[in-house]
Structures are given as structure tokens and as C-alpha cells.
Amino acid sequence: MAATTKYFERVRALFLTLPDTEESVPWESPHDRVKDRIFAGLGDEGEHATVGFKMAKEHAKVLIESDDRAGSAWYVGKRGSVSFELRGRTPWKRIEGFIEKRYRLIAPRRSGAKSD
Numbered sequence: 001m002a003a004t005t006k007y008f009e010r011v012r013a014l015f016l017t018l019p020d021t022e023e024s025v026p027w028e029s030p031h032d033r034v035k036d037r038i039f040a041g042l043g044d045e046g047e048h049a050t051v052g053f054k055m056a057k058e059h060a061k062v063l064i065e066s067d068d069r070a071g072s073a074w075y076v077g078k079r080g081s082v083s084f085e086l087r088g089r090t091p092w093k094r095i096e097g098f099i100e101k102r103y104r105l106i107a108p109r110r111s112g113a114k115s116d
Contacts, residue, residue, distance in 0.1 A: 007049035007086035008042050014096055015040070018103050039103045049086040051095060053102045056080055 008030070015021050015032040021039075023030050031041035043050040052073045055063065057080040063070045064082065069090075073081035084095060 004044050004049040007051075007090070010092070011040075011042060011051050011086070011095075011099075014099060018100070018107075020107065021103075034103060034107045037106045039106055040099045043083065045083070045085065050083045051086060051099070052081055052083045053098050054079065054081045055098065055102070 012023070012030070015023065018032075018034070020034050021032050023032050025031070026038075027041075029041060029043045031038045033039065039053065041052045043052060054060075054076070060072070060080045060082045063084075064072060067084075069085040069087065071083050071085075072078070073083040082098075084098075086095075
């Protein structure tokens with residue numbers, strides 16, 4: 001469980017740098033929102049911490065096929081959501097990029113988060 005906490009702290013630190021975000025716990029695990037829209041969630045899949053985020057379906061398929069830590073997210077995977085295990089040599093820059101991209105796609109314009 002200490003490893004899970006370490007990973008959660010790292011992902012939460014990223015969430016805190018993004019404007020207008022807040023954390024909620026809708027399904028017994030932390031999910032981060034921007035203006036009431038979830039952009040990423042944390043979970044605990046047995047012995048591994050996970051982070052979930054939505055991608056375009058074709059990008060999700062490529063990620064799942066190319067990395068054994070990535071899988072279709074429970075219940076919402078058919079819509080392109082991915083669950084990524086945080087273990088071993090976690091590719092933090094890549095995960096941060098996925099989370100930030102999803103955040104920018106749903107953040108309101110006035111937050112300054114929308115990309116051009």
C-alpha cells in the first residue's frame with residue numbers, strides 16, 4: 001500500500017498544477033475534475049496503483065497493444081478510457097502528457113487551459 005500512496009501522490013501533484021481542478025471520490029477512489037467533468041482518476045487494482053484517462057479510441061487501442069501496463073478501463077473502456085498500471089519504470093512524462101491533453105480538451109476556455 002505504501003507504493004500505491006507514492007504513485008497517488010505523484011499524480012495528485014500533477015492535478016494540483018492544473019487550473020480549476022478539484023478532487024472527488026465518486027467510486028471509492030479519487031477522481032479529478034475540471035468544472036464538474038472528470039478528466040482522470042486514480043485506482044488500486046490489487047497490488048498496483050492505476051491512473052485512468054480517456055483517449056481517442058484509436059489511440060487507446062495502440063497504447064493497450066503496445067504496453068502491458070495499459071488496459072481498457074472497467075465500464076468505460078468501450079469509449080476509449082484507459083487504465084494504466086503505475087509500476088516499475090513508470091513513463092511519467094508520457095502519462096503526464098496523456099492527463100494534460102485530456103484536461104485541455106474539457107477545461108473551460110476561461111481557465112486558460114484550452115490549447116490553440
